[in-house]
Amino acid sequence: MDIKETIKDIADNHHGFLKQELPVIKSLAYKILKVHYDDCKEELIQVHRQYGRVQNELELALVKKQMVLLPMIWDYQKKPSDELLEEIRRTVQEVEGDNDILLGELEGLKEKTNSYTMPESGCPTYDNTYKRMEKLHHEVENYIGIEREMYRELLG
Numbered sequence: 001m002d003i004k005e006t007i008k009d010i011a012d013n014h015h016g017f018l019k020q021e022l023p024v025i026k027s028l029a030y031k032i033l034k035v036h037y038d039d040c041k042e043e044l045i046q047v048h049r050q051y052g053r054v055q056n057e058l059e060l061a062l063v064k065k066q067m068v069l070l071p072m073i074w075d076y077q078k079k080p081s082d083e084l085l086e087e088i089r090r091t092v093q094e095v096e097g098d099n100d101i102l103l104g105e106l107e108g109l110k111e112k113t114n115s116y117t118m119p120e121s122g123c124p125t126y127d128n129t130y131k132r133m134e135k136l137h138h139e140v141e142n143y144i145g146i147e148r149e150m151y152r153e154l155l156g
Contacts, residue, residue, distance in 0.1 A: 003077055003150055018139070026052075026055060035125070036121065036123075036126060054108075057101055057102040061098050068091060069088070069095055088154070116130040117130065
């Protein structure tokens with residue numbers, strides 16, 4: 001896949017999935033927090049806080065990538081210049097630092113959810129919430145891998 005196709009895939013499919021899924025998971029996490037507060041209070045408080053950190057990091061990353069980095073790469077594909085390439089290189093370093101923070105927060109979510117395994121007292125909504133969180137985790141890892149491959153191809 002060439003870089004232009006990769007950018008389109010990232011923006012349309014991966015970022016699109018995240019924009020759609022983040023509020024759904026937030027709503028579900030809040031619902032299970034309310035319903036299972038008495039029997040799973042400690043776990044769900046930690047999960048709710050950790051998911052908030054994941055969501056915040058993802059939203060920040062999406063803005064930086066969609067508003068800054070991907071447009072720069074797109075412009076570079078149309079009209080390459082050493083100056084723009086250097087600016088892309090600096091921005092990629094920032095984004096990679098952000099990605100590391102995000103991946104750390106996702107690992108924290110995995111830990112707080114016992115590897116996305118609901119307790120025995122869980123319900124179908126609880127199970128669905130954890131499955132969605134796990135899918136989100138895998139999706140983020142996947143799209144960051146695609147981005148990193150694109151950066152390597154572009155920057156050498």
